[in-house]
Amino acid sequence: MAKHETPLLSQLETGPWPSFVSDIKREAESRAKNEKGIDYQIPVDACEDLLGVLELSYKHGRTHWKHGGIVGVFGYGGGVIGRYCDQPEQFPGVAHFHTMRVSQPAGKFYTTEYLKGLCDLWEFRGSGITNMHGSTGDIIFIGTTTPQLEEVFYELTHTFNQDLGGSGSNLRTPSDCVGQARCEFACYDTQAICHELTNYYQDELHRPAFPYKFKFKFDGCPNCCVASIARSDLSFIGTWRDEIRIDAEAVKAYVGGELKPNGGAHAGRDWGAFDIQKEVVDLCPTKCMRYADGKLEINNKECTRCMHCINVMPRALRIGNDRGVTILAGAKAPILDGAQMGTLIVPFMKAEAPYDDIKEKVIEPIWDWWMEEGKNRERLGELMKRQGLQRMIEVLGVDPDPRMVQEPRSNPYIFWKEDEVEGGWKRDINEFRKYHKR
Amino acid sequence: MPEVEFQGKKFNVDEDGFIDDYTNWSEEWVQFVKQEEGISELNDEHKKVIDVLREYYEKNGIAPMVRVLSKVTGFKLKHIYELFPSGPGKGACKMAGLPKPTGCV
Numbered sequence: 001m002a003k004h005e006t007p008l009l010s011q012l013e014t015g016p017w018p019s020f021v022s023d024i025k026r027e028a029e030s031r032a033k034n035e036k037g038i039d040y041q042i043p044v045d046a047c048e049d050l051l052g053v054l055e056l057s058y059k060h061g062r063t064h065w066k067h068g069g070i071v072g073v074f075g076y077g078g079g080v081i082g083r084y085c086d087q088p089e090q091f092p093g094v095a096h097f098h099t100m101r102v103s104q105p106a107g108k109f110y111t112t113e114y115l116k117g118l119c120d121l122w123e124f125r126g127s128g129i130t131n132m133h134g135s136t137g138d139i140i141f142i143g144t145t146t147p148q149l150e151e152v153f154y155e156l157t158h159t160f161n162q163d164l165g166g167s168g169s170n171l172r173t174p175s176d177c178v179g180q181a182r183c184e185f186a187c188y189d190t191q192a193i194c195h196e197l198t199n200y201y202q203d204e205l206h207r208p209a210f211p212y213k214f215k216f217k218f219d220g221c222p223n224c225c226v227a228s229i230a231r232s233d234l235s236f237i238g239t240w241r242d243e244i245r246i247d248a249e250a251v252k253a254y255v256g257g258e259l260k261p262n263g264g265a266h267a268g269r270d271w272g273a274f275d276i277q278k279e280v281v282d283l284c285p286t287k288c289m290r291y292a293d294g295k296l297e298i299n300n301k302e303c304t305r306c307m308h309c310i311n312v313m314p315r316a317l318r319i320g321n322d323r324g325v326t327i328l329a330g331a332k333a334p335i336l337d338g339a340q341m342g343t344l345i346v347p348f349m350k351a352e353a354p355y356d357d358i359k360e361k362v363i364e365p366i367w368d369w370w371m372e373e374g375k376n377r378e379r380l381g382e383l384m385k386r387q388g389l390q391r392m393i394e395v396l397g398v399d400p401d402p403r404m405v406q407e408p409r410s411n412p413y414i415f416w417k418e419d420e421v422e423g424g425w426k427r428d429i430n431e432f433r434k435y436h437k438r
Numbered sequence: 439m440p441e442v443e444f445q446g447k448k449f450n451v452d453e454d455g456f457i458d459d460y461t462n463w464s465e466e467w468v469q470f471v472k473q474e475e476g477i478s479e480l481n482d483e484h485k486k487v488i489d490v491l492r493e494y495y496e497k498n499g500i501a502p503m504v505r506v507l508s509k510v511t512g513f514k515l516k517h518i519y520e521l522f523p524s525g526p527g528k529g530a531c532k533m534a535g536l537p538k539p540t541g542c543v
Contacts, residue, residue, distance in 0.1 A: 066453075067540070068538060068539075068540050069453070069454060070454045070456070070527065070528050070532075070538050070539055071454060071528070072524055072525070072528055074476050074523035074524055075519065075523055076525070077519075077524070077525035077526070077527060077528070082453075082454060084453050096453070167542075168527075168542075169504070203516075207515055207516075207519060207525060208504060208525070208527070209504050209505065209515045210504075211503060211505075213542065371505060372505075376500075376503050377541065
């Protein structure tokens, strides 16, 4: 018998999609039975009270968590999101319901041994509920009490060789696409750089020292499977600068119907026979492809590496061999001054361990600038708006490049530096009056 | 709101142990928070951080940004964590009687 009636939530147990309600109920049951004889360190009925408070929120149409919460572990300024229920008498099991962010491995590959270890720890010292994973990438332990935080942290670090993720005005947990682990489009080792920079900037991740949050994300190619261009202040997107490699035999196989376009992604509907002209050549955004006499040609000088042709014919077309990253900066959600996606700041850079160029010529100059000039709670993208892309280019110490803008400005409010203008700004009005009477 | 008593003084605090009102701060409060925040002995550097935080708050109505705190005290962030293991927010601001940090923490 469940502790609380949950008629509204129970409706969400119907339908084909995996039901989070059924799952939480199962965990609640498992805790109640406690077949493994665990000495639960937070209330046994935490899951039931969570469902109870959620049912109440469904009924009221309002949240029942109090504002904010500042908890953590000694030595770090982030990693734990404190949360308290605003109906603690009715739902004592979730009176404290803090979330712990646990740093995830790049690409999110696991062994069951590792996951079982974490689950044992979390059943013992937490609610048994997780989020796999948070949007930024962390493994999320949902729901525990303040006294358990240091205990969980001790076990994570000492038993599992595992650290917390980031929260607060700091470098948040970096994340990446699956990369070269199992994708032939990956232009650099996203997992290696994600891991390296996470380790290299541990201080910046654990101890908030920034004006606001800052995120890195690493995409192996412009398909952006981790959405770095939209969800990271500094977005690393793989690309190449030589030629797309064409396998003429495989092109024939696509045209002949032996190979399915897009790896068979559209097999659920009859789109007719594959038409290379219509589905590839005519859709190329720069129209730099030609298919004639059974031969596919690409004018690579005009190619913007949008990935479309490669996505459609992955067996026939491959990324080039001279690979690196494009770096974009400033993506953010709407608050405060409107949503932004990344703006291109570095058209091409090699991405090879130990990534010194990326650290010393891109990341650190940007941090130095933003940490000095950024206002309280001002994202990098907002600083770029306030002080201008020109300032960002100066910070990077590079020359402005046409690739950094989509189009030139249309207004004529153009600032000049004084030393660029002959005679400077110091002028004497009397000198002017000699030639122009009032 | 829970009430804690320490050395004959009473304080109203929230769940995270932050004082309800800046003006209710006292020397006893500092001594009380000290034990919660993993600090064995208070020295002049702790006091300097607390004084700077309180002065800044009185003047500006908000807590200073981390790098402002570093600049004014001359302490690097690393040293502030040595003084206050929970950091400038949860550790020093709590001890100085400032309101709880808010936002996306």
